[in-house]
Amino acid sequence: MGRRTRRFTYRLGVAVAVSVGGWSAYRRWQLRRGGVVSHTDTILSSQPMTRDAKLQQLRSGSSPENPFDVLIVGGGVTGLYTAVDAAQRGLRVAVVDADDFASGHSSTFPPLLPGAFPYVQRAIRQRDMQWLRRAADAWQARTIWENVAPDVISSEVCTLIPSARASELLEILSAAVVATLMSPFFGSWRSCSFVRGKQLQQEFADTEDKSIAAVVVRDTVVDGVVAAVSLARTAEVLGATALNYAPVVKVSDREACGTPLGKANFVATVRDTSDPRDAQGAASPEISVYTRSIVNCSGAWVDEVRQQLPAGPMGPTPAAIGRYQRTSYLVLPASAGWSDGRLRCWSGPSRALMASSTSYTFSSVAVLPWFDRWVWVAQLLHRSNAFPAEVFLVVWTVKIRQLFALCFLTAILMSVVRSATMFGVPGFRCRPEQGICIVVYIHHCAGSSGPSAVPWMSDVVLEGYHVASGNEHPHVIHVYGGSVGMSRLIAERTVDQLLKNSETFTAEEVKRFHPCRTRYLALVGGNTSLCAETDVNVASTPQERIRSFVREKYAVRLVDVVARRTRVAYSSPAEAISSLPVLAEVMRAELGWSPERVKAELDLARSFICGITTFA
Secondary structure (H helix, E strand, C coil): CCHHHHHHHHHHHHHHHHHHHHHHHHHHHHCCHHHCECCCHHHHHCCCCCHHHHHHHHHHCCCCCCCECEEEECCCHHHHHHHHHHHHHCCCEEEECCCCCCHHHCCCCCCEECCCHHHHHHHHHHCCCHHHHHHHHHHHHHHHHHHHCCCCEEEEEEEEEEECCHHHHHHHHHHHHHHHHHHHHCCCCCCCEEEEHHHHHHHCCCCCCCCCEEEEEEEEEECHHHHHHHHHHHHHHCCCEEECCCCEEEEEECCCCCCCCCCCCEEEEEECCCCCCCCCCCCCCEEEEEECCEEECCHHHHHHHHHHCCCCCCCCCCCCEEEEEEEEEEEEEHHHCCCCCCECCECCCCEEEECCCCCCCCCCCEEEECCCCEEEEEEEEEEECCCCCCCCCCCCHHHHHHCEEEECCHHHHHHHHHHHHHHCCCCCCCCHHHCCEEEEEEEEEECCCCCCCCCCHHHHHHHCEEEEECCCCCCEEEEEECCCCCHHHHHHHHHHHHHHCCCCCCHHHHHHCCCCCHHHECCCCCCCCCCCCCCCCCCCCHHHHHHHHHHHCCCCCHHHHHHCCCCCCCCCHHHHHHHHHHHHHHHHHHHCCCHHHHHHHHHHHHHHHHHHCCCC
């Protein structure tokens, strides 16, 4: 190599290093916590509007000449973050959900939010470097959650991933090193720890498979209930109308021959199902909502909502969801699921264990921390081509819209216990009489039409979601898939699609809207987390906490308080049933229930508790 060539190579290397370093520093500066904009004390201390006021706002807030800019169907974390993003940009937004805003993450949804480790491991195992981009998105999303809602998450969870084979150990060690080196580019330094086999054998002496070593990964627990409530409150502060227990039952075109710009393209019929006596009947009040566009964020019910929409110019497309996967969870005290020893790097009340390290989502056996020093154990996976409503005792019928049912079948419980024992989960010593409930979470899977009919299904597999626009109607956006950690990014890309790729808004209107700033927008009301070991309001009475649930946290039914499973709800089924009359009396005084409504609420709550009780 000549002298000039060496000099050129050296200068080129320096230029590349400086460019990469500058780009990394800029990206890290964009994720700084100091850039987050906090709300004023007046906003933080204000209470949401009453349900009657929001119903009136939804009823009178839109007309054919002055419609909402977007109606978001589905009030999960993704739908609520989409409402926050759209309202922050200056759109007139209404978001409705068929159930409680927190239903997707109350009592059932695993709260663990992994970082980059599982995606790096997939990249190594599948030899697909695209998973590294997914790992970078995971680190970035986790950092943003820590910035905008620091009290909603807890980063003190240590996940132990043992390995019984040398090849698997090399894989998880490589994944841990790469994930650790990536972390400072997208947030704070997050290191992984190594545990020797001798320490594992001392910790778990009674297991069948002897682990040769393990890795301890530091994960994050997201309080999905508080996150959903905080997002709903933030959307309302920004001017959006947020209403739960308000399913969309019908959507009609405003005019068949076209609609002038700025006018309503759809009229959606929204039904008020807050009263359990009218939840399934035609007696529920209905409201006509005029809107220019619709965003469908209804999860696995996205096809059902799509069928309610008018036929688009391109005709119907194949259903994206063709089958369902059910995962059974056993909830039991942490004392029943842990060993007596303590590893120095794997200590504290928030500990998780993965018996299979292929991916957190597809672990064969997982023991993860839950609320109030309890844990849940996941094992069984069942597949079916139809929603398995006939298999389960669905005691809360509206819950089925949010994709989880609650099951009391003892056979599933014993199958979980037998499977966990067969796999030799380290530290798992389950006594069936200690189990409170079985929770069955139902995941939707791709349809059987094949990639040719649903060409974007590969995006759902790789990215975890897909935003579809303009296929059936130019004013409708469908969101498939999604997760809690990536909800903000999904919301940003959904609103971008709505503004740029749909025919709803003109170029002049898009220029007048604000750019997306949700990564710097603090959430309202995330100061009390269910994951916390101590409650800041522990000195207040249970009655005061119930009133706070009704006034500030969108609790509409008695079963909402029980299903969220906080300290105001229950720590055992017997305690929950005995406390129902007191809880119902407090909510009756707050919401003005009639005696008939109180009786219906009590019956529904008792059925709910009996349905999740494993041993009555």
